[in-house]
Amino acid sequence: MKNLNHVYGPWAVVTGASGGIGSAFVRLLAASGFSVILISRRVDAMQTLCAEMATSHPDVETKVIAVDLTSPSMLDSIAEQVSGLNIGLLVNNAGIECSDAFLNMDEASRNQVISVNVTAFTSITHFFGKLFVARNRFDKNKRAGMIFISSVGALGAPFAAVYGASKAFVTNLGMSLRAEWESDRVDLTVIEAGLINTDMADRVEETMGFQKAGLHLMEVNLFVKYAMDAFLARKGRFTPGARNRFQLFVIGLLPQTTKNKIIAATIWKLGSQQRLKYETEAQNVS
Numbered sequence: 001m002k003n004l005n006h007v008y009g010p011w012a013v014v015t016g017a018s019g020g021i022g023s024a025f026v027r028l029l030a031a032s033g034f035s036v037i038l039i040s041r042r043v044d045a046m047q048t049l050c051a052e053m054a055t056s057h058p059d060v061e062t063k064v065i066a067v068d069l070t071s072p073s074m075l076d077s078i079a080e081q082v083s084g085l086n087i088g089l090l091v092n093n094a095g096i097e098c099s100d101a102f103l104n105m106d107e108a109s110r111n112q113v114i115s116v117n118v119t120a121f122t123s124i125t126h127f128f129g130k131l132f133v134a135r136n137r138f139d140k141n142k143r144a145g146m147i148f149i150s151s152v153g154a155l156g157a158p159f160a161a162v163y164g165a166s167k168a169f170v171t172n173l174g175m176s177l178r179a180e181w182e183s184d185r186v187d188l189t190v191i192e193a194g195l196i197n198t199d200m201a202d203r204v205e206e207t208m209g210f211q212k213a214g215l216h217l218m219e220v221n222l223f224v225k226y227a228m229d230a231f232l233a234r235k236g237r238f239t240p241g242a243r244n245r246f247q248l249f250v251i252g253l254l255p256q257t258t259k260n261k262i263i264a265a266t267i268w269k270l271g272s273q274q275r276l277k278y279e280t281e282a283q284n285v286s
């Protein structure tokens with residue numbers, strides 16, 4: 001992966017860089033020679049990561065942009081801070097989960113998921129897409145790239161329905177833009193992740209009553225390596241992990257209604273806490 005930054009760099013942007021998958025991408029990109037712009041809210045976590053990069057990869061630069069992606073001024077703030085930097089790679093990763101029965105979610109929490117996972121995601125894509133196409137039209141030797149972090153939940157996710165729908169949007173947007181930008185040499189790969197061992201998985205375990213220990217969670221650095229390999233192989237849509245891919249393949253052979261029933265039954269079985277809560281509430285209503 002060395003010298004990759006000459007094609008897609010020298011600067012890369014990672015959203016959701018303060019933890020989990022985003023932090024692992026920052027480490028991988030810095031190790032590959034990219035200078036990296038980190039975007040998320042938690043400044044301390046991003047600065048600690050930058051200090052680590054300064055020690056482990058003193059040849060690369062880092063820049064922190066502390067911004068709430070749901071703030072109306074977020075694009076102005078990002079535009080101002082990236083001005084003049086030659087950026088050719090975006091890891092569009094920031095996202096939040098929801099793991100609750102749809103009817104238990106109030107309007108604010110539903111809108112928060114849509115705001116981060118759909119609205120901000122689209123704005124960031126549009127902003128950097130414009131930059132990348134302009135850069136590539138100016139310099140015919142350049143390529144640019146985007147990695148969209150979606151989820152296998154894009155198939156449908158009962159008890160995380162808004163989340164699943166938001167990830168279906170991410171996958172669909174990515175596959176369309178991949179075709180739209182092909183002639184402008186913007187390579188786009190959608191990564192549909194299974195369960196990855198990050199803070200998000202911890203929170204889902206807590207709220208849904210998943211037993212993480214009994215599940216096959218992928219280690220985050222391995223996930224990011226597979227994701228990057230898929231991007232470099234110019235795959236359109238990829239799920240890291242042979243086991244995840246096999247399950248998706250088998251389920252993909254089934255008719256849509258059967259598929260949804262199986263997903264619902266699996267989440268129903270796994271999400272013991274949500275199920276109990278939902279059943280108790282149903283009893284109270286009747």
Ligand SMILES: NC(=O)c1ccc[n+]([C@@H]2O[C@H](COP(=O)([O-])OP(=O)(O)OC[C@H]3O[C@@H](n4cnc5c(N)ncnc54)[C@H](OP(=O)(O)O)[C@@H]3O)[C@@H](O)[C@H]2O)c1
Pocket residue numbers: 015016017018019020021022039040041042043067068069070093094095096097116149150151152192193194195196197198199200201
């Ligand atoms: N972990 C999994 O099992 C899994 C599975 C499938 C897909 N994914 C997807 O992978 C991506 C990363 O998830 P993760 O597991 O790494 O979760 P994570 O550890 O919770 O990280 C989420 C990142 O998004 C940032 N973020 C959230 N809301 C934000 C906001 N309003 N403004 C700016 N930044 C915001 C967070 O930073 P701050 O809090 O500092 O703002 C954090 O850096 C998400 O899109 C998620 O849907 C994860």
